[in-house]
Amino acid sequence: MSGGRTLTAPEPVSLLLVDDQPENLLALEATLAPLGQRLVTARSGREALRHLLTQDFAVILLDVVMPDMDGFETAQLIRERERSRGTPLIFLTGLSRGVHPELRGYAMGAVDYLLKPFEPAILRSKVSVFVELFRKTELVRRQAEALRDAQQREHARELLDAQRRMEAERFRSESHRNQQRWLEAVLAALPMPLALVEPQSGRTLLANKAAQGLAGGSLAYREARALHADARFRGADGRRLDDDALPLPRAARGEVFQAYPVEWELNGQRGSVLAYSERLPRMHGRPETMLLALMDVSALRATASHGWLPLPVTEHIATLEARGEDTEPLTRLIDVLRNLPGLATGRPAQEHGSGSSPTEDSGQANNPDAPSDEHRRARNG
Template structure:
């Protein structure tokens, strides 16, 4: 930062005055920006920061006091140091007006070069330190902003993790309640005299069959395994024709057909029987997907 070149603004309408200032400031090695009028100086200050403004008092159209007043009224340049340069004699310099419009110092022409360079060097050093503080403050703001964003991200992650944990806990409790409900329902259905079975759509797997369904036709109407174990049991439709696996009431219920009294018969040797099949779809509940309900009414029982 100490080696950084700092611009200096010279405001003078006289070419010889500008040349004298440039020659005086050259040993400092800093860029000198020249403005030939107060308006030109204001344009420079609008787009660039300067360590100090060396401002001639006597200028046409807008003198140094008016220019200094406008510099102080602008937010961007109001803190820029202003040093007045004037050829007026000691008694002619309106010191109170100079300080009133914001000047920090003034020099009489012809000025002592070493004194001017010394004063300018002080303002250059102040500008550097101020810029260093500004950059450090900006860096600190960026660090704090990143820290704030990191903390917000961590907080969001914790909240999201907690939300997922609560959601999983709720689902776990719902599933546990569903399992209790399912066990209670299965225990209740097991004792019913009507043969009932729950079938899984897609796979055709029998999820549950009560005792009455397991005993009807040796369970061949609801279990594929039972049909393989009892090949002697022949299943037929109401027209007495053998039923294929796809045409069994259970398979049709799994495919989504709504059965309303479909007759199925069975026989094995001298034993035979018949049942009326009814089906419906049960919606998903307690974590269990949609299922098919198959009810079988034993014709012999109905006849009795």
């Protein structure tokens, strides 16, 4: 034990001993046994090559002189194989063929060339060096594999996280599109003309069908206003409104207003609206947006300008008064409508005996830029 930890012995490595003489193999085994490593023997070059197919060795001790395939031929085949190309070779021989046989051995990639009989201690020392080198090489290889595996796992985790983020973003986008479709369907079903306007730019983000059909859409879209250059707009005082004074540009500038009166004329048609603007604050990931509502009061304005009210409105006011409820907001709205520059001619209601409605009569003025005497009388009550 050291520092409270138990030291475990390193795992034995394999050593390949190749010699055609059994007694030489026994001598090698006896010499290297004290190292405590795994000793694998082969009595020919071909047998040694078969061992190299299935396992790796820290070092190969190879006899030079062998029948059928000598040590040099065996070494050449060992070097030709990718798996065993870097395995250290130590040649062992008792004979010397040629002038310098060790040179041939080194040329075949040998790390040493020993003559028999060899000194056991020296051989063990040389082999021990290659055992430690093999262990360190294996450690580095395993660490590299572990690092590569960790990197692959990290890469796979990053890919999975990216995929999850993409799925979440796709889900949010789809949810946003569904909400947008739902909002469009809701706004399209509403009878009141409504539009969502982008501040500063004045771009209309969404307008329902009622807003698109009102005054040719020129009150809800900049583009429609550009298409209808002949459209005329008047304010509460009967004077023409510049484009900058129309509800859409005012809303784009961030103005908030209530019951802003606008009279319009386009292609012989006329109408009256009360415009409302409200700021929708930034929320749920959406930027600040302006809500523009355009209440079409053409028919009610024409009716109020004649001094009479439809029976349902009269009954409603009477009901509220009977209940003791406040009728001032409704009567104030009626007064506002009566005081607007009218589309009606100002004739009393009973003059419509021919069956034409006040709204129909209100479209008979030929010059909207110069209100008639009847128009002035209607505006003055």
